[in-house]
Ligand code: SF4
């Protein structure tokens with residue numbers, strides 16, 4: 169039975185829909201005593217998980233039950249913010265009816281959905297730094313992912329997801345869209361952009377990818393398409409190039425330590441000291457190998473760079489580059505995976521989402537926004553062939569006829585990966601290094 173659902177999850181190509189994109193069938197093979205459904209939805213403006221809970225809560229809970237069975241867990245907990253009163257009421261009612269899960273209510277802070285923080289908050293267990301939740305017998309899965317797990321059990325591939333379209337669009341809403349639909353198609357479905365020129369954030373404002381390319385497609389991990397004017401304070405801060413960021417850091421990092429003192433992972437007790445990495449990289453002061461490798465502990469939440477640094481420097485951008493280089497060189501984390509304990513000052517240093525929203529000029533865009541019942545119909549989709557875990561190899565040729573749910577690409581390497589499916593009926597019209605195009 170457990171093997172059966174793991175196989176179905178793999179065949180359906182389910183991957184972490186909250187942003188991580190890790191193949192879910194690999195996670196489902198773990199053996200833990202607790203499953204936490206992550207409905208923290210902590211990035212400002214994003215409401216794609218809320219759409220799942222509004223539209224199809226029973227199916228998400230079915231996915232949670234399936235996951236609990238797969239990993240042999242004895243308890244299941246849905247973690248969500250207490251501010252989501254409507255969804256709390258729906259889930260409380262279902263908890264009474266089903267009796268197979270409980271709720272844990274979270275404060276409205278960022279980044280509440282970080283797995284290390286969430287596990288400690290919900291279970292009191294501390295994941296070792298550099299470790300993963302199964303090391304303390306917990307599996308964390310995002311609620312959209314769990315919804316897809318239930319659908320995989322019905323034989324339905326991961327071909328569509330909810331995406332919040334918000335910001336400078338005329339009719340903001342959260343849409344159910346085929347994977348591979350362009351950001352432009354979503355923006356047009358929401359009445360078009362209300363400013364020109366504009367930039368797009370694919371995902372949440374803190375961690376999403378910023379692009380000017382409206383042809384960028386929705387991925388399995390895309391929670392939102394946020395349209396912003398180029399002079400938005402967050403856009404300005406996030407669009408700084410790495411070389412500029414390093415030069416600015418060399419000129420202006422005053423080693424005040426604010427980035428460290430407010431870092432959620434440092435406050436969890438991890439040996440992550442952003443100001444020291446800045447000192448090593450930007451100020452050309454030689455740091456120990458361990459100091460640089462500690463960048464691997466960074467969750468890339470963006471708080472240090474987008475919110476905290478008084479000099480508007482971008483430690484997170486520099487850490488991303490350091491991490492990429494370390495991975496490319498095959499450098500392993502040398503920081504001991506020791507058990508840690510949250511620092512006592514942590515509770516006073518949490519960042520309310522409201523403050524982030526106000527700081528970045530996003531308050532005027534906040535919802536709730538409608539969730540139409542019918543899915544958006546796309547006539548052309550670009551199925552991504554490059555994911556966070558690695559590359560996919562196309563298994564259909566140009567000109568092939570496909571229907572929604574046809575497997576079109578498989579993981580290339582020996583490592584874990586998730587298959588990709590056609591998300592609409594049509595013909596494969598082109599295959600590039602990056603995408604497989606299907607046109608109806
Ligand atoms: S907060 Fe900014 S100025 Fe202060 S140490 Fe960190 S990077 Fe340097």
Ligand code: SF4
Nearest residue numbers: 431466467469470472
């Ligand atoms: S992005 Fe900055 S604040 Fe967030 S975990 Fe990394 S170092 Fe800490």
